[in-house]
Amino acid sequence: MKDILISSFDMEIGGVERSLISMLDKFDYKNYNVDLMLYSHTGEFMKFISNDKYHLLPESKYYKTYRMHIASIFKNKQMKIGLARLRARFNSKGNGACQMQYMWKYTLPYIPKLNKKYDVAISYLWPHYFVSEKVDANTKIAWIHTDYSKIETNIDMDLEMWNKFDYIVAVSQECKNAFLSKYHSLEEKIIVMENITSPEFIKKQSLEKIDDFKKEKGLFKLLSVGRFDEAKGFDNAIKALRILHDIGYKNIKWYVIGYGRDEELLKNLIKENNLEDSFILLGKKVNPYPYMKECDLYVQPSRYEGKAVTVTEAQILGKAVMITNYKTANSQLKNGQDGYITDLSIEGIADGIEKLYKDERLRKRLEENCKNNDYTNKSELDKLYKIIEMGM
Known part of the structure; x- marks a missing residue:
């Protein structure tokens, strides 16, 4: 059985989190061992997370900082991460998406890697630096859930990160098209797989x-x-x-x-x-x-x-x-x-x-x-299984 890692931020109420729950609910656990990495074990949807089917990895005090206020980070005496966050705020000039990019870039030296190697690692929510930099996997897959042509990012930084993934999954054809209008060099990496629903x-x-x-x-x-x-x-x-x-x-x-x-x-x-x-x-x-x-x-x-x-x-x-x-x-x-x-x-x-x-x-x-209409689309997961079995 292949070892799969799926990572995301937390389980606060949101569309991405709902789609993740549905995907986890429909996943093929007979053929795959799945670890779930959440940076913070918080949010109302945590009650839908179950170790009966997959393994929730322990919360890390380092990754939990990504959704903490800077003052709280200093209060917890994580000084290097706090200073890196201040540097990110300064260099991004207050731009929210860019600030996220710089936050990861500057804090990466101070956060640990996972000590397990995976066959496939899936990063479910941008920015995807955790899987790109801190996970050892034969195949790496990143998800896109939004219209990236509308988000102001540092494109050079983003491309450097995206290029460390073997595949990029867009949740719709138009989502893919919008992404490629900004990152046209990544066309060969991208496939479309709709969000899994559970009627x-x-x-x-x-x-x-x-x-x-x-x-x-x-x-x-x-x-x-x-x-x-x-x-x-x-x-x-x-x-x-x-x-x-x-x-x-x-x-x-x-x-x-x-x-x-x-x-x-x-x-x-x-x-x-x-x-x-x-x-x-x-x-x-x-x-x-x-x-x-x-x-x-x-x-x-x-x-x-x-x-x-x-x-x-x-x-x-x-x-x-x-x-x-x-x-x-x-x-x-x-x-x-x-x-x-x-x-x-x-x-x-x-x-x-x-x-x-x-x-x-x-x-x-x-x-x-x-x-x-039949909105059941469990078969969309077959696209993911095909990637997993192909490997790299």
Whole structure:
């Protein structure tokens, strides 16, 4: 049996983490021994991690620092790592993605290697320096989950890291295309493998009872799930709802499940637009599926995505979904068949919601098509097994 390592940051609530859980759930453990390396054993999704199928490696105090505040690192007397983090902040000039790159570059000399050799090592979340520099493996694979053409990085540093991998896995064709528009020299390394979904798990979880999202007569409920940051476009969503209310659709409410660094910004924007009773932040939810099941329309107002896990999850539950026309949107759904793509603008979001609100026949057709689609895609893992068996 071949030894496989899969690594990621932590199990905080997020689409990448959901897709990792699904992949781990469907993995072939009869033929492969799997170790899971999480830099930090934190997050609400830790309860879905099970040593019955695979082996969770012990948490490392060194790798845990990557999601710690610099002050906490110094407080823990990890002085070299703390100084390296300060240097990264200075050299990146505050750019979040670049800061991540420099953080890894400068801290690498002070963090340990794994002492086990693997047949295959998979790095599931960028930046991929742990597997590229600290793991000994015959074959190395890196995952990409987002539109990298939208992320400002140090390209030379990134290419040096990417070139240490034998394969790069993109979660959609458009995600691959966007990546190659920036890193065109890596074309021979890249394959497409969709996020693994588990319809049985999602449908079962959707049966949980909830008290804060019951159907109310006359209300049309929108739902979105995602991090509170610029990529997800919730600031545009707030402004779009203001437009809808101004033209008379005051019975439309928008609920958002999530958390993140832009929470205060969103709360202030909600207040500025007098939408405190209509644009409602529900906070973190380990189980968003009962909310998806009860909403009238699932909306993804993102500026960019790789392939949004939550959109597929809403489709699995037979919901009409609307997404903005981000670069990878056409690989997410079939427009007019199992979802609706609207213009990526505040006005476009408002127009799309108005159309689907007024056109109940279209909405019902999208729902029926979703219910009749088979979103089971366990066979996608065969692409990974093929790579593993080919070796390098």
